Amino acid sequence: MKDRELVHLFRKKDDQLAFQELMNRHQAKIYSYIYSMIQNRETANDIFQETFTKVITKMDDTYNEQGKWIAWVMRIAHNATIDHIRKQKRFVDVSSSYDEESKTDFYERLPDEGTPGQHDQLELDESTSRLLKHIGNLPEEQRTVVMLRHYYEMPFKEIAELTDVSINTALGRMRYALINLRKMFDEEHEKESNKV
Template sequence: MKLTTSDSIPASYEQMQDKELVRLFRKKDDQLAFRELMNRHQSKIYSYIFSMIQNREVANDIFQETFTKVITKMDDTYNEQGKWIAWVMRIAHNATIDHIRKQKRFVDVSSSYDKESKTDFYDRLPDEDSPSQQEKLELDESTSSLLKHISNLPEEQRTVVMLRHYYEMPFKEIAEMTGVSINTALGRMRYALINLRKMFDEEREKESSNV
C-alpha cells in the first residue's frame, strides 16, 4: 500500500471531524485536509480490499483506483448528509467486486441458503445494530486463524464478515453498500459464521490428531 506522509499536517486538522475535512477539500481544494482523511482511513480501506483479493499488488492497484475515484467524484456524487468513510468504502467495494468478476471468481452463494430456516433465523436475531452473542462467540478466535479462515469464505460471506466485524457497520449499511436486502445480508452473515465454525472445528481436529 502506498501510504501518504503525515508530516506538515497541522494538529488542528487532526482534531477535525471527517465532514469538516471534506468541506475544506471540496470548497477550498485543501490538500492537507484530504491528506488527513487518507491518513485517518487508508489502513481500514486497504485492509478491506486486501482481505477480499489476497494479493498485495492487485490490492494496491485497487486502493489507488479507489482514491482516484474519490477525488474525481467527491464534488459530484458525495452527499454530505452521509458518512464520508461509508461512501469511500462503497467505492472500494465496487472496485473490488469489479475486479473479482473480471477474474471470473465471483460466487453467488444465495443458492446455497437454507430457504426453510431463513424466516426462523431472522425472527430470533437480536438488535441488528449491535453484534450478537453468536457473532462474538464465532469470531472470538486468534486473529491469525480467523483471518486465514475468513479468506477462505465465499466472496459474499467474506464481505459481510469484514464489514460487520472489523468495521462495525450496521446490517442496513452493509445491505445498501452491497446492493442486497437486509435479509440477504443477515443470511450471508449467518452462513459465514456456520462455515467459520466448521473451519475452526476441522482445524482443532487436525491439531488433535497430530498430538
C-alpha cells in the first residue's frame, strides 16, 4: 500500500496497523535527520517522540492528503529540532560524537568500488570526520540544506517546502554552504602546509 492509502485508513478508520506501517517505513529516516542535527541520542529520542506525538494529534487538523505524508512529518521533525537548537542557543558540532556507532554518513552511501585497503579506509574515515566537522561549523540554514540534500537525497523542491523557503533560497543556501566548505578545507590545507 502507498503512504497515502495508509494515512487514509488511519484517519478514517483509526487503523493502528496502518499507522504502525507508516512508522516502520519512515522512522529510521526521521530519527537519523534529527540525530544528525542534534548529535545526542537521548535528546534525539525525545524530539522523535515529540514529533510523532504531534503527528498523531495534528494529522486530522493540519495534514492535507494532497501532499506527501513523509514531507509533512519531516517538516514537523525539522521544526521541533530547530526549536530545540534555538533554545540551547548554540550550534551543534556534528563531529563531537563521531564514533563507531554513528558512522552513517555521505561516504557510506556511495557505490562500493571494491573493498578498500586498510590505508584507504583510514583516509576515508579521516576525510569523513573532517567533512562532518566542517558541516557542523556551517550556519544552521546551510547545514540543514546540505544534510537534507546530500544525506537524505531530498529534491530541492521538498527541501524548500520543509524549511518554508523558496526553491531559489534553498539553492542559494546550498551554494553558500559549498563555498564555505571549500574555504574551510582550503584554510585547513593551508595550515597543514605551513606546519611542514
